[in-house]
Amino acid sequence: MSNTTTAIPTTPWKASRRERALDTLVFFAALFVSFTLVAVTPLKGKLAYLVIFFLAYALLTSIFKAQQRGSAAAKDALVNSLVAIGAVITVIPVASILATVVKNGLPGISFGLFTHDMALATPTDPLNNGGLLHAITGTIILVVFALILSVPIGILTALYLTEIKGKFTGPIRFLVQAMSGVPSIVAGLFILSAILYPITKSYSGFMGSLSLTILMIPTIARTSEEVLNLIPNDLREAGTALGGTQWRTVAMIVLPAAKSGLVTAIILGVARIAGETAPILLLTGGGDKVNPNSFSGPMGSLPYYIWKSFNAGSPESITRAWAGLLVLVGLVLILFTSARFLGTRKVAK
């Protein structure tokens, strides 16, 4: 129809240049207010700068918006800046922890760290003696065995709660919720008194994995339950109407549809246990050399290595501990990203 007229694409809903200039002005004004107030009043320190800046910014934008567009826009701007403040406050500690770990840990990272164990070295030795190979393998073995035990149990529990909905749904859901509050040391003591003392009578990685399983099952079961509840009932009905038994429908349709959510549940479970120290101290004994056998002998782990190194107290050992922390954080990060990648690859058509 009107192909002859040339139209210029515009975005009238976005802020104009004048408004953006005003925003920048408000930003610097708030900065100015925070510096003057810190200089004039007894308020001191980095925190004071930050708090005053945020408050001044929130106040100034709402005043400007009130003049420009009325009180509704002013309220909107105020809430917007409060939300932004909340987000920043949440990110600050996380970023600060990560930065500290990287800063203190990097000097302790070397190639030898990943190829040696501490069998012939003590934490107070120079940094090029020994490494944390035993701790990495130990943590991986502990987590893998805990996964093997808790993923099937956790997901089957979730399936009982969402698909079978049997008589015991209420009590089981209550128990799972209560279990998620169990302190890790209690899980450790339970395995110690129920299995290690009466039966095996010796430290082993598997005992540690058992206690981690207790901690992991509720996380996996609860998250999986939530994910499975999100799968529309239409799909279950469609599967049943096609002649599938309940088991076939769940295995072929419900679980694949929930796959990425279930992977998230497992990641959250790993996140819950990867850094657990207390039950590991009680049950695995904490060896200083690589022990690939999970069923006999003490086994090292990263949390134990960090704890032991910090306790040794010398500058070298503390650097070791930070390096161990960095490796633990990196390991969890690698685990997360790979699980995320595996879980979402097929869903993103």
Added chain:
Amino acid sequence: MTTSRDNEKEKMETAVQPNSLAEVAQSHQVKVPGTRALGTGLETRGVHAWFGKHHALANVSLDFAAGTVTALIGPSGCGKSTYIRTINRMHEFIPGAAMAGEVLLDGKDVYAPGTDVTKIRLQIGMVFQKPNPFPSMTIGENVLSGLKLAQIKADNKDDLLEECLERAGLWSEVKDRLGAHGGSLSGGQQQRLCIARALAVRPQVLLMDEPCSALDPGSTLRIEETIRQLSDTMTIVIVTHNMQQAARVSDYTAFFLSDGGPGQMIEVAPTSEIFSRPQDQRTENYVTGRFG
């Protein structure tokens, strides 16, 4: 650009606009029961249905002759969907559900003790109101999912796949992207995919619960053509709120109504008669639009 598409749509809509519903119904030959060797068909005797204490459906007796299309019409909440869900035993899926009466497929009660309910659902397929392709599967896998679910072995899956998609009127649109996800199709295509999926297990009866309610006129037309073609080889029961659709596709029409109590079947007759000479005043009020 948009105007030409609008014109096309308008043309499509005017093309299916009938002079009278009875005329539309007469434009295709009514099938005479029993002329085809497809089994003796489907019968229901005094079917009632309850949800907890709520009596949703009372005393429905209907026969569906093999190879015919029967439309179930009536206002919302009169028990049409509940009724067809009692036929393939999907009703029992709802907690607190109960039923009474008999549903006979080839003379055998599908509710008889010891009946394998998964076999019943293989023989009586179902297409739902909302298209529900399985999200984790490709188009091809969706069509063949019934075989996998019921653990049926098929000799030549590629042929079966093509045949089912062809019969559902979808083959030409998806033959080059059978590996794409079912969710990547449009709503109308998804519904035809669900029909193809239902066909792959070769049911004797196909129940359709408002299969076109979420679709545009073009897709609706395609699915109606599909229904007419399918009726050569199976018995079809379709729930619809669209009376023109009932007139276009069905051989017989049954009118359901709830007068505040449980839903009841008021009248069943060849479709052209329902729309030209209904026996019951309530049916006439409904089909002429004076009610509900």
